[in-house]
Amino acid sequence: MLSQESLQQIDREIAKYPSDQKQSAVMAALRIAQVEKGWLPKELIEFVARYLDMPPIAAFEVASFYNMYDLHPVGRHKITVCTNLPCALSGGVHAGEYLRQKLGIGFNETTPDGKFTLKEGECMGACGDAPVLLVNNHHMCSWMTTEKIDQMLADLDKK
């Protein structure tokens, strides 16, 4: 269900923990699975659970507890904007409004062409870089003025 490369990455994570504690790698394994498949359908979570010798329900508990796992399909690029108080004082809310207007969608929605999903996020631990956006969970964009947002969307559009 997962590529050889993903499985190798998961094996490297398993090796970080004591040999009788494979379950410790579940967060990393779900992340790696999500990167390959775009989101986490039920069958994929079950596959990860079996790979780590843990009950599927325990893997599902993890997948549904941490908010960066996507249990439903998302667009090719997921953009999460922080609107928490420290960011909001430096334009986080305005950045979110600008993105909604540019993409023509609301939070938790995906553009009709399936390219972009927009999310409102909680504190990313980068308040000094406000406005802050996270692209596809793993790439942080700092000091996002409207000009930089335009540039970012144009770059992502080509990918």
Add this chain to the structure above:
Amino acid sequence: MILAGCDGDRTWRLQDYVARGGYAALRRIVAEKIPQDTIIGELKTSVLRGRGGAGFPTGLKWSFMPRSFPGDKYLACNSDEGEPGTFKDRDILRYNPHSVIEGMAIAAYAMGAARGYNYIHGEIFEVYQRFEEALAEARAAGLIGQNILGSDFSFELFAHHGYGAYICGEETALLESIEGKKGQPRFKPPFPASYGLYGKPTTINNTETFASVPFIMNMGGEAFLNLGKPNNGGMKLFSVSGHVNRPGNYEIPLGTPFSELLEMAGGMRGGRKLKAVIPGGSSAPVVPGSVMMDCTMDYDSISKAGSMLGSGAVIVMDETTCMVKALERLSYFYFEESCGQCTPCREGTGWLYRVVHRIENGLGRPDDLDLLNSVTANIMGRTICALGDAASMPVQSFVKHFGAEFEYHIENKKCLVPPEVQRAGSQIYVSPSC
């Protein structure tokens, strides 16, 4: 101290850290076989207090570890930095990752732990990758792993990446998360020093705490203490955000006047008037600007002002801020991040948010402030972890210090600060130096 001599993304590698004097402390400890008690004693002298928020003396915490316990013992570094306003550990990890690695290795030596994990906040994946690279450098140089620097001391260290849950910054939730479970805090006691990761003795410290250890070992506990003020040893990183000209991290001696820190951060944006400050991360009670201007930045002074130094996250708000709206956003955060385990927190945080939300939206009722106080009183002290308290303290302090603004909202069904003024004050702002 920790960030001194660091030049952003250019000087984080092992060779740069060594050039700054890095790993000298670990080398000396291993070569001279310095006794564990000497190291812990030095930390006690330094009065290094936990930099994650609670301010618990680190030396004392380390002395709780049952060093003679023959089985596995663990260390965990809490880099799950998600408290609104706090962004210092991210800079330590990306600009000086080896200071954390060396600090953890010294801690492992002092407590007899053979394995450690650094739990890194989900949203900073790029920093997690850099820390992994730094670990690989340290491993290749024999600074972590088996028989460190040719001695009989071994310590394995790994990075664990979170995936978006504020609660995992709570130390027992963090341990549950490393075990591959939902991050729901454990009941204490037993404390982690006796029952921690995988049920073994474990010590958890914040990133900045570990990063301070090599410096204390090099300069001596006394010298470190003297950098700060009595009972508040050393330097501390302060993350300044909000309505200032230069948001960012500032590493200054504990006891520095708030007014100086504000000046370092470029002063108030647009020359506007200071209204309020949250001095220690979103969970710390808000302090009116005038009171804050008389405070020094240390645990005792901020505590005297009725708040907490917490993680050192200073959120600055000017006169364009609507305090009801500010609290509404914070209350939503705690509602969203409550793990749902304890009823008072799970139900209470939602209740707090809904009441503040209705006040902000002109639907407040005359007895809503009493209701808010009553709900917080029924959350505090009645939950397994401190998230319930963390959600309550902002509410209590906002209502206490800015009650008139809340009452104005309820009576007039609108903000005291006109919406266009609020909008202008919260425009996208990026410091020209960025």
